[in-house]
Amino acid sequence: MALLIAVKGWDTQTWVARLKARFPDRDIRSWPNAVGNPADIRYALTWKAPARVLSDCPNMELVFSLGAGVDHLLGQDDLPKVPIVRVVDPDLTARMSEWIALQVLLHHRQHLAYAAQQRERVWRELEQPSAGDLRVGILGLGVLGADAADVLKRLGFNVAGWSRSKKTLEGIDSFAGDAEFDAFLARTDVLVNLLPLTAETRGLVDRSVLEKLARDGVLGGPVFINAGRGGSHVEADLVAALNDGTLKAASLDVFETEPLSPDSPLWACENAILTPHVAADSDPEAISDYIAAQILRFEADGTLDNRVDPARGY
Amino acid sequence: MALLIAVKGWDTQTWVARLKARFPDRDIRSWPNAVGNPADIRYALTWKAPARVLSDCPNMELVFSLGAGVDHLLGQDDLPKVPIVRVVDPDLTARMSEWIALQVLLHHRQHLAYAAQQRERVWRELEQPSAGDLRVGILGLGVLGADAADVLKRLGFNVAGWSRSKKTLEGIDSFAGDAEFDAFLARTDVLVNLLPLTAETRGLVDRSVLEKLARDGVLGGPVFINAGRGGSHVEADLVAALNDGTLKAASLDVFETEPLSPDSPLWACENAILTPHVAADSDPEAISDYIAAQILRFEADGTLDNRVDPARGY
Numbered sequence: 001m002a003l004l005i006a007v008k009g010w011d012t013q014t015w016v017a018r019l020k021a022r023f024p025d026r027d028i029r030s031w032p033n034a035v036g037n038p039a040d041i042r043y044a045l046t047w048k049a050p051a052r053v054l055s056d057c058p059n060m061e062l063v064f065s066l067g068a069g070v071d072h073l074l075g076q077d078d079l080p081k082v083p084i085v086r087v088v089d090p091d092l093t094a095r096m097s098e099w100i101a102l103q104v105l106l107h108h109r110q111h112l113a114y115a116a117q118q119r120e121r122v123w124r125e126l127e128q129p130s131a132g133d134l135r136v137g138i139l140g141l142g143v144l145g146a147d148a149a150d151v152l153k154r155l156g157f158n159v160a161g162w163s164r165s166k167k168t169l170e171g172i173d174s175f176a177g178d179a180e181f182d183a184f185l186a187r188t189d190v191l192v193n194l195l196p197l198t199a200e201t202r203g204l205v206d207r208s209v210l211e212k213l214a215r216d217g218v219l220g221g222p223v224f225i226n227a228g229r230g231g232s233h234v235e236a237d238l239v240a241a242l243n244d245g246t247l248k249a250a251s252l253d254v255f256e257t258e259p260l261s262p263d264s265p266l267w268a269c270e271n272a273i274l275t276p277h278v279a280a281d282s283d284p285e286a287i288s289d290y291i292a293a294q295i296l297r298f299e300a301d302g303t304l305d306n307r308v309d310p311a312r313g314y
Numbered sequence: 315m316a317l318l319i320a321v322k323g324w325d326t327q328t329w330v331a332r333l334k335a336r337f338p339d340r341d342i343r344s345w346p347n348a349v350g351n352p353a354d355i356r357y358a359l360t361w362k363a364p365a366r367v368l369s370d371c372p373n374m375e376l377v378f379s380l381g382a383g384v385d386h387l388l389g390q391d392d393l394p395k396v397p398i399v400r401v402v403d404p405d406l407t408a409r410m411s412e413w414i415a416l417q418v419l420l421h422h423r424q425h426l427a428y429a430a431q432q433r434e435r436v437w438r439e440l441e442q443p444s445a446g447d448l449r450v451g452i453l454g455l456g457v458l459g460a461d462a463a464d465v466l467k468r469l470g471f472n473v474a475g476w477s478r479s480k481k482t483l484e485g486i487d488s489f490a491g492d493a494e495f496d497a498f499l500a501r502t503d504v505l506v507n508l509l510p511l512t513a514e515t516r517g518l519v520d521r522s523v524l525e526k527l528a529r530d531g532v533l534g535g536p537v538f539i540n541a542g543r544g545g546s547h548v549e550a551d552l553v554a555a556l557n558d559g560t561l562k563a564a565s566l567d568v569f570e571t572e573p574l575s576p577d578s579p580l581w582a583c584e585n586a587i588l589t590p591h592v593a594a595d596s597d598p599e600a601i602s603d604y605i606a607a608q609i610l611r612f613e614a615d616g617t618l619d620n621r622v623d624p625a626r627g628y
Contacts, residue, residue: 091444094470098445101469102419109416114589115429121581123573123590130405130597131412154468155415156408259437267435275428276437283444 006049096280129218131156137188189217197229198313221248320363410594443532445470451502503531511543512627535562
């Protein structure tokens with residue numbers, strides 16, 4: 001009974017070594033060169049590898065997706081008919097909240113304007129609203145969204161969230177479903193996307209959504225922050241909105257196509273802050289601990305945390 | 315019995331109106347043109363006005379300094395021999411913690427490096443340590459320092475503070491006095507100054523202090539953040555340290571001389587983030603409420619909050 005590492009964009013042998021360190025007596029294989037007999041494989045750790053690699057293993061019992069997002073896997077045909085578990089790692093959650101807090105603070109404290117003044121050696125104070133006057137709205141109130149909301153609340157921001165179903169989070173206004181989407185947008189100065197990428201969220205943040213954000217806010221125009229998936233926004237609409245004033249500014253860590261092409265007009269938007277999908281890197285050691293613990297518990301009592309619902313998409 | 319407004323750099327008549335709104339039946343005067351008979355004056359609100367204006371009032375009972383720092387007043391001769399109260403305002407505290415959290419996050423998340431990459435249209439991921447691996451050290455653990463420490467702790471940073479006397483703050487290592495100063499510096503990657511400016515803190519952060527900061531930290535060199543008073547650092551030493559690598563970077567909101575001269579070499583330091591003394595602006599309405607409440611309580615039972623000790627300097 002073997003465990004398969006099937007990853008792209010990460011060093012396979014390092015992942016093999018990490019699992020070997022935790023399970024020295026188990027048979028650890030790797031795709032594409034050391035799969036061996038697929039019938040031996042019971043568990044797999046995967047990231048952006050073809051789903052077919054997994055479904056070709058007839059005795060597979062469990063698949064771990066090495067990240068919070070599982071769109072890389074669910075978007076494929078040939079999905080194995082076994083439980084898929086996504087990584088929920090406190091370190092990843094903390095990194096995501098850090099990045100979001102940084103971006104909200106950057107816009108709230110007018111960093112781009114002060115940086116421009118610094119380049120010109122200009123000493124000029126800008127009017128500064130209180131955090132309580134800035135309405136942040138988070139799309140997605142799962143583990144990541146709830147933690148980001150909590151950090152932003154501690155910083156004094158007026159925070160609301162929108163999700164499929166109503167959530168109860170102390171001090172956070174919860175909006176839910178299609179019926180409350182427009183009301184959520186209308187009270188939001190800074191829109192933060194943390195939604196998983198699914199059929200329903202693909203292209204969600206388009207011009208019509210940006211136009212529904214609050215325009216009477218203290219920043220003088222709405223801000224969009226995306227740390228979820230680039231597929232959830234329409235990049236051409238973002239560029240147009242950044243250039244015509246529909247958006248005051250944006251912070252983007254994710255893009256429709258990654259790496260972002262050097263030709264993308266986004267690079268030229270001076271009111272956009274771009275980072276190369278680094279908001280919340282997974283710590284491979286923490287992920288390895290998480291997976292080892294889940295395997296041992298699954299073998300002991302058959303239970304699993306953070307199981308993905310393929311129909312729902314996350 | 316009159317109240318005197320004696321401010322420089324703020325509009326006097328607006329301050330008169332604010333106090334008039336809270337005390338419509340009282341005699342509100344203003345320096346320099348409407349002081350009237352100094353013997354009438356019992357209370358004063360002052361900011362950067364000559365102390366002599368206050369000490370010339372023989373029946374003065376109470377002086378309010380319109381800000382958290384009182385160095386503008388205590389540095390002068392002719393200090394009136396009456397209680398001096400400084401403003402401690404939750405809105406000001408929250409703004410200070412915001413600015414400090416922003417600056418710590420900017421350096422922690424390598425914003426300057428990513429901004430440079432963005433200008434070059436470069437997509438490159440930089441290694442990112444966890445917040446728990448970054449040791450922030452706060453000089454000054456009063457109201458402002460304690461709140462900043464709490465916010466930084468919530469963001470996951472490893473936080474310690476240094477102050478004259480030992481403090482007990484949950485989750486924050488407390489260092490105290492001269493004896494523990496070097497040990498505090500040696501464990502600090504990011505030094506945040508929030509000390510009041512006194513005879514003891516003037517010029518405190520000089521080259522010798524910068525050289526004692528940790529050099530083995532996760533950012534590849536120490537960072538200095540000053541939101542207290544510019545007089546607490548030696549600017550020529552900062553410039554040299556930023557240019558020769560003794561400091562990895564700095565964020566400065568306060569300077570030896572303000573406004574910072576267009577000729578200052580600091581403007582040219584690409585590893586420095588400069589803001590024009592805006593970290594924590596006082597909200598005049600909140601200050602006015604605070605002062606009105608203190609006056610009423612002083613008249614009722616003689617007690618005062620946040621009274622300054624002129625010998626201590628804050």
